[in-house]
Amino acid sequence: MKFPRNARIFRGQLDAAPFAIVFFLLVMFLMLGSLMYTPGVHLDLPIADNLAGADRPSVVVAIDAAGRFYYQNEVVEDNALRSKLRMAAQECSEPLTLVVQADRAATADMILRATLLARDAGITNGMWATLPSPLVAVPVSKR
Numbered sequence: 001m002k003f004p005r006n007a008r009i010f011r012g013q014l015d016a017a018p019f020a021i022v023f024f025l026l027v028m029f030l031m032l033g034s035l036m037y038t039p040g041v042h043l044d045l046p047i048a049d050n051l052a053g054a055d056r057p058s059v060v061v062a063i064d065a066a067g068r069f070y071y072q073n074e075v076v077e078d079n080a081l082r083s084k085l086r087m088a089a090q091e092c093s094e095p096l097t098l099v100v101q102a103d104r105a106a107t108a109d110m111i112l113r114a115t116l117l118a119r120d121a122g123i124t125n126g127m128w129a130t131l132p133s134p135l136v137a138v139p140v141s142k143r
Helices: 017-034 078-091 108-121
Strands: 058-063 069-071 074-076 097-102 125-128
Touching: 058 078, 058 108, 069 078, 074 078, 078 108, 097 108, 108 125
Parallel strands: 058 097, 097 125
Antiparallel strands: 058 069, 069 074
């Protein structure tokens, strides 16, 4: 059975208006998407390379520039942090490692306060969380 063909190849010019509309909508969505609120606390972590990581179970405590402690995505006071760290240390069969995510503007006193609270809770190992240094483009030598 032969089907009749009624489709013809388009040989005219393409209209640019639909492409322009799609382009401007894309630009608008990208600009509005960058204005969206991202929940969480912005921490400016220090940069360091070639540091050892944690090979044991760990708990993470974040410290912002104002010295507030964050544990499990919520702001906690000193006593509450100590009790939560103690509970985490008792629930884990292995020794825990405290990972401190401290903002660059956090002082040494703030970090020391967090490590002392962890020591009181029974956590003896600790380390700082850092970001790796950004890749630097190395010029290619000419031969």
